Amino acid sequence: MKYLARTIDGTPLLGDDDGYVPLAAAMPELTAVRDALALAAAGTLPDLDTVPAARIDPAHIQFGPPLAEFGKLWGIGLNYADHAGDLDEQRPDEPASFMKPESALTGPGGPIRLPPIEQTDGVTAEAELAVLIGRSCRNIDIETTADVIAGYLPVIDMTAEDILRRNPRFLTRAKSFDSFLVVGPAIAVPEEPLALEELTVRTIVNEQVAAANEIRNMLFPPAELVSFHSDVMTLEPGDLISTGTPGAEPISPGDHVSAAVESIGTVDAPVVR
Template identity: 35%
Template sequence: MKLLRYGRKGSEKPGILDAAGRVRDLSAEVPDLSGRWLTPEGLAEIAALDLGLLPEVAEPGRLGSCVAGVGKFICVGLNYADHAAETGAPIPQEPILFMKATSAITGPNDPVIIPRGSTKTDWEVELGVVIGREARYVTQADAMNHVAGYCLVNDVSERAFQTERGGQWTKGKSADSFGPIGPWLVTRDEVADPQNLSMWLTVDGVQRQNGSTKTMIFPVDMLVSYISQFMSLQPGDVISTGTPPGVGMGLKPEPQYLKPGQTIRLGIEGLGEQTQITEAAA
C-alpha cells in the first residue's frame, strides 16, 4: 500500500493510492496515519478495505508528511562509505546516531526555509524507515518484523551550525522545514529489498546525488536492531538512514550550498519524488 496525508498544514487527512494512482480518502475509517494504524494489525485493517468504496479525492492539493505524530526522528550519519570519503571522515565502526527535531517535519513539496544566519544549507536524499511495532532489544533477524514501511526523506542540514558551532549535530539538522517526508509511506510488503533501491537528487536541474541503498555501511535490519539496544522504538518513529555522495559540502573544486529561489528534486525507486523551493527565513 501507498499511504499519504493531504490537505492544509495542521489539517491533513489520511489517504491511500488505489491501483490507478488515484487518491482515496481514508478519514472515515482511519483518524490519521499514526500510532496503532501503523502496527501490523492497523495496516491489515486498512488493507482489507474496498478502495472502490472510498471517496476519490480529485484534487488532493498539498501533501503533508506521510506519517503523523512522529515521536522520534532518528538519523544515521555517514552511513555510506563513499559519502564518508567525500567529507573526509573515517568509516564508522558503529552507526552514528543523532536526533532531528520533529518540528522540522514538513510535507514533501513544502518550501525549504534557509535559516537566519545560514551560510551552508545542504541537501541529503535518504531512505526513511517507519516503525510499526514496538522494538526493544530486538535481534537483527527479527528487526524487519518491526518495520511498517519506507518513505523518502530529505535530511536538510546546515553544515556551519552542525560542525562549526560546538556541541552535537542536532542543531544543524533541526530547523523548521529541514525534514520533508513523503510523498507516501510504502508498506514493507511492496519493497522487495530495501538494500537495492536507486536514489537521486538534483538542484536546479543539475544532478548532485545518484546512488543506491546497496552501498549502505549498516543495512536497515542492523540499524533497527542497533537503535533498539539504546532506546525503544514506537509505531510512527522514523529512522533516516544516511545519504550517498554528492552533498553540497563534498562538491569539488569547492562546496556549494543552497540559496533562496533554488529548486530541489529528489526521489527513491518505488517511493516517489519530492520537489522543494528554497526560501529565506522571514
C-alpha cells in the same frame, strides 16, 4: 505497493498504484494514519479493490505530512562510504546517529527556509530513505525487523555545514533549524518483500542529480539500523529513522531540491530565506 497518506487538511488516505481512497472508506474503525501503522507492519492493510469507493488520482490531491505527529526523529551520518570520503571523514564502525527535534520537520513542498546568513551561510541538502516504525519494539533481531517496519518514505535532510565544520559537537544545532527535514507525501508499504539493496537514492537540485548511490552501498542497511537503535531505546509507532545520504549539495534561495528514492517515492521543496 500500498500507501498511507494525508491530505493538506488532514484527511487520512489509503492508496495503491492506481490512486487513493479515504482511509475511513477502507477501515471505518480507524480515524488516523497512525492507527493503521501496525496493520502496515503486519502486512494486513485491505486490498483497495474491495473498498466501495472510487480511487482519486494523486495528481488531484494536495498532500500534507503523512502523520499528524511523528515520534522520535533519528538521522544517520556517514552511512555511505563514498559520502564519508567526500567529507574527509573516516567510515564509522557503528552507526553515527543523531536526533532532530520535531520542529525541524515540514511537509511535502516545504518550503525549506534557510536561517539568517549571520547564523549560517553554508546549508546543504541531502536525499535520504527513511524507515517508519509501525509497532513498539525493544531489542529486536535484524531478521525480524520487517515485523515492526510500517513502511518507507523519501526525505530531504538539511545540514548547516559551516556550523558543523567549526566543531563536530555542534551537530545537533547544525541539523535542527526549522524546516531542516522535509518528509515525503506518502508512506510506501510493500505488499511483498522489497529488495531495498537494489534501489537508488538521488539528491537532485535544480533538476540536476547532485549525488546518487544504491542502498546496497550503505555501511549499515535499514534493518540493521532498526535493530541497533532498538537496543538503545524502545522504538514506537511513528518513530522515523532517516538512513543517511549518498551525497549533500549546497543550496541557496531560489533553488529547488528533490529527494528521489527508487520505487518508494519523491519529495521536493523550494528553498527560501
